[in-house]
Structures are given as structure tokens and as C-alpha cells.
Amino acid sequence: MISGNGLNLARMKHLNRDVIFRLLREYQQTTRTALVRLSGLSKATVSEIVETFLREGFIREVGKQQPARGRSQVILEFDPMARLVLGAQLVGSTCTVVLADLTAQPRHRSSRLMRGMTPEDFVEAICAGIEELRPLADVPILGVGVGTPTSVDPAGRRVTLSVPYGWRDVPLANLIEDRLALPTLIANRAKVAALGEVWQGAHDETDNLLYVYVGNGIMAGLVLNGSLYFGSSGTAGELGHMTVLPDGPLCGCGNHGCLHTLASESAIVHRARSRVREAEGRTYLAERTDGVLGEITLPLVLEAAAAGDQVALETLTEAATYLGIALANVINLVNPRIVVVGGPTASIGEAFLEPVRHEVRRRALGDALHDLAIVPSVLGDDAGAIGAAALVLENLETIPGAVTGSDHLLRVPTATSHVAS
Numbered sequence: 001m002i003s004g005n006g007l008n009l010a011r012m013k014h015l016n017r018d019v020i021f022r023l024l025r026e027y028q029q030t031t032r033t034a035l036v037r038l039s040g041l042s043k044a045t046v047s048e049i050v051e052t053f054l055r056e057g058f059i060r061e062v063g064k065q066q067p068a069r070g071r072s073q074v075i076l077e078f079d080p081m082a083r084l085v086l087g088a089q090l091v092g093s094t095c096t097v098v099l100a101d102l103t104a105q106p107r108h109r110s111s112r113l114m115r116g117m118t119p120e121d122f123v124e125a126i127c128a129g130i131e132e133l134r135p136l137a138d139v140p141i142l143g144v145g146v147g148t149p150t151s152v153d154p155a156g157r158r159v160t161l162s163v164p165y166g167w168r169d170v171p172l173a174n175l176i177e178d179r180l181a182l183p184t185l186i187a188n189r190a191k192v193a194a195l196g197e198v199w200q201g202a203h204d205e206t207d208n209l210l211y212v213y214v215g216n217g218i219m220a221g222l223v224l225n226g227s228l229y230f231g232s233s234g235t236a237g238e239l240g241h242m243t244v245l246p247d248g249p250l251c252g253c254g255n256h257g258c259l260h261t262l263a264s265e266s267a268i269v270h271r272a273r274s275r276v277r278e279a280e281g282r283t284y285l286a287e288r289t290d291g292v293l294g295e296i297t298l299p300l301v302l303e304a305a306a307a308g309d310q311v312a313l314e315t316l317t318e319a320a321t322y323l324g325i326a327l328a329n330v331i332n333l334v335n336p337r338i339v340v341v342g343g344p345t346a347s348i349g350e351a352f353l354e355p356v357r358h359e360v361r362r363r364a365l366g367d368a369l370h371d372l373a374i375v376p377s378v379l380g381d382d383a384g385a386i387g388a389a390a391l392v393l394e395n396l397e398t399i400p401g402a403v404t405g406s407d408h409l410l411r412v413p414t415a416t417s418h419v420a421s
């Protein structure tokens with residue numbers, strides 16, 4: 001707030017609006033008196049900001065409340081549908097877009113397969129999804145969040161690297177902004193999924209949550225003390241490359257015994273094929289593939305496990321045990337309240353989660369386990385898209401005009417006419 005030239009009043013006004021906006025959204029119904037108490041701001045400042053929000057339609061007055069003492073107070077109600085945001089994600093070759101309200105609740109959804117696997121195909125799929133949903137919005141859209149299965153620069157503008165997709169240094173946010181004229185922010189999909197679980201997951205309110213995606217890769221997203229954690233160069237959350245078996249298989253990163261080599265989709269499929277080969281007698285997987293072991297896939301392993309097949313269950317338990325070892329280390333380090341496990345492997349539920357919990361209980365410190373819950377994702381496949389919408393909502397102060405006052409207009413061409421001036 002203190003700039004080189006002294007106090008920056010515009011910046012301060014902006015921060016005050018952000019504080020009040022967050023309180024209105026959190027409490028849904030409140031009063032000016034409560035906002036003064038909760039924010040620590042002066043009565044005059046709160047009144048001025050409330051008037052602006054009333055004018056812009058973010059809140060409305062919905063009656064009066066009579067306290068035990070003193071004058072009756074007008075109840076202010078937050079309207080989550082006053083503005084909308086878009087969230088997009090890529091899983092495999094499927095691009096999903098949601099149109100969400102100001103609490104990140106998805107109101108509309110669109111999903112499509114990408115034509116190819118280049119960054120241009122991804123931009124094309126996101127834009128097609130957004131063009132489909134945009135006409136459904138009758139209020140301004142504030143921006144677009146994108147969850148990518150890649151590394152992303154700390155500013156949330158560029159894909160820095162994706163080994164499986166073969167992408168390197170792609171200015172994804174610029175490409176989308178050029179096409180849609182909507183402010184855009186990008187982040188790794190597991191990171192935004194963690195935000196999605198905090199904003200919309202069916203968990204007790206928590207400020208400390210660890211989300212783990214277990215699929216073709218293994219990535220974590222951390223919300224610590226209420227904020228998404230990126231690390232100094234944006235790479236925090238690379239759980240797949242934590243060493244869990246010192247002399248284990250060689251990983252693509254050059255290390256041996258990374259969690260990725262023991263619990264990712266390819267690792268599970270590889271182990272299932274070996275086990276079927278070693279197993280004596282007929283097994284579920286051998287029968288389903290007529291003995292062609294190359295046809296064993298993760299969905300088939302999950303199907304076999306659900307049918308009670310021992311080979312599949314042992315394979316999943318082994319992978320879950322390694323995941324539990326990795327998680328026990330992370331839990332000791334950051335002490336989350338909730339660990340949410342998502343991705344295709346976790347979709348089977350307790351057959352995978354229970355051995356994870358068992359291993360965590362064996363290894364993590366008692367105090368860290370005291371209040372800990374390890375649960376499946378309730379948002380499922382959409383966690384990243386919902387979280388990408390939440391990413392925009394967490395960063396509204398970076399979007400010109402979103403909640404900074406009527407002296408700025410949104411950059412959104414179709415939205416400017418809706419903004420009170």
C-alpha cells in the first residue's frame with residue numbers, strides 16, 4: 001500500500017473493496033454493522049463500498065433485522081449470479097468448460113474431445129466450449145481460468161512444459177485472450193482442483209487441503225492457510241517424483257523409485273500384466289483379454305478389482321501403499337486437515353483409499369493424524385474445471401473492473417454494457 005510516492009489511495013480503495021467483497025460472499029447475508037465489525041474498516045468506508053455494490057447488483061437489500069439493542073439494520077444479501085466466470089480443464093484428450101457463479105458453483109457445462117493434441121487444438125477446444133456457453137450468460141463474464149496437465153509459469157500466463165503432450169513454452173493465456181477478449185489465467189490442473197475442492201467440495205470448511213490426482217501422472221495441489229501454494233518457481237506439487245523406493249524402477253525424470261513409477265496408470269497396468277503372467281490358473285484379466293496381456297488397461301484393472309479379482313486388488317493395494325508412503329511424508333511436512341484423492345485410479349473408491357489410509361496411519365505422526373480425513377473427490381472429473389473458475393474468483397483483483405469500482409469497465413466487450421457506470 002505504501003508506494004515510492006507515498007500512500008497509494010487508489011490501491012487502498014481497491015483492497016478495501018476486495019475485503020468487503022470476500023465478506024459478502026462468505027456470509028451471504030449480513031449487515032453494514034457486521035461488515036464494519038468484521039472488516040475493521042470505518043463506517044463511512046463500508047457504507048460507500050456497500051452503495052457501489054448495491055448499484056452494481058452484487059448485493060440487494062432484503063428486509064430488516066432487529067437487534068436486541070439499538071436500531072434495526074438492513075439485511076444485505078449477496079447475489080452469486082451477479083457475475084459469472086468460466087473454468088476449463090484438459091484431461092487426456094477431453095476438454096471440459098463450466099460456466100460458474102461467484103461461488104464457483106457450475107451452472108452450465110460443456111465437454112468435447114480435442115481434434116489433435118497440439119496447443120492449438122487445446123485453444124480451439126476451449127474456445128468452442130466457451131462459445132457454446134457464452135450465450136447462456138445474461139450477466140457479465142469476468143474471466144476464464146484454465147487447468148492444464150502441464151507446468152505453468154508463476155504468473156499464470158504460459159505453459160512452460162508438458163512431457164506427455166510435447167508442449168514447451170506456450171503462451172496459452174495470450175492465445176485465449178486474443179481469441180475471446182476475456183481475461184485469462186492458467187494453472188496446473190491438480191493445483192486448481194485443490195481450489196475447486198475448497199470452494200465446492202463436500203468437506204467441512206478448511207483452509208488446509210491437499211488434493212492428489214492419481215492417473216497417467218500423479219500431481220498434488222496444496223491449499224495452505226486458505227491460499228493456493230505455488231512455490232518459488234511454480235512447481236510445487238510434483239508428488240509423482242517423490243522417491244518412495246530408493247532402488248526402484250528408473251523414472252523418466254532420471255531418478256529411481258519415483259512414486260510415478262509405482263502408482264501411476266502405466267505402473268499399475270505394467271504390474272497387472274506381470275502378475276497375470278505369473279499367476280497360476282485362469283484369472284479375470286486373462287479371461288477378459290483372451291490371454292493377450294497387452295490389452296490390459298487401467299479401466300479393465302478397475303473393473304476386475306470391482307468384481308473382486310485378487311490379482312487386480314493386489315495390484316491396486318500395492319500402488320495405494322506407495323501412495324500412502326508419499327502422503328505420510330507430505331502430511332508430516334504440511335499438516336493438512338483434508339486429503340482429497342481424485343483421478344481415474346481413485347474412482348474405484350475404498351478398494352484404493354483404504355490401503356492408502358492404512359499406510360498413512362502406519363507412518364505419519366500421531367498429531368498430524370489427529371484431525372485428518374482422507375476422502376475421495378466429490379467433484380470427480382470436473383474438479384479441475386470448477387477449480388479453474390475458482391482461480392479467477394481468487395484473483396478478481398487482477399481483473400480490471402471486476403470488483404474495483406465503476407470507474408473501470410470490464411475488458412469483456414459483451415459485458416461492458418451491463419456494468420453500471
Ligand SMILES: [Zn+2]
Nearest residue numbers: 241251253258
Ligand atoms: Zn521421477
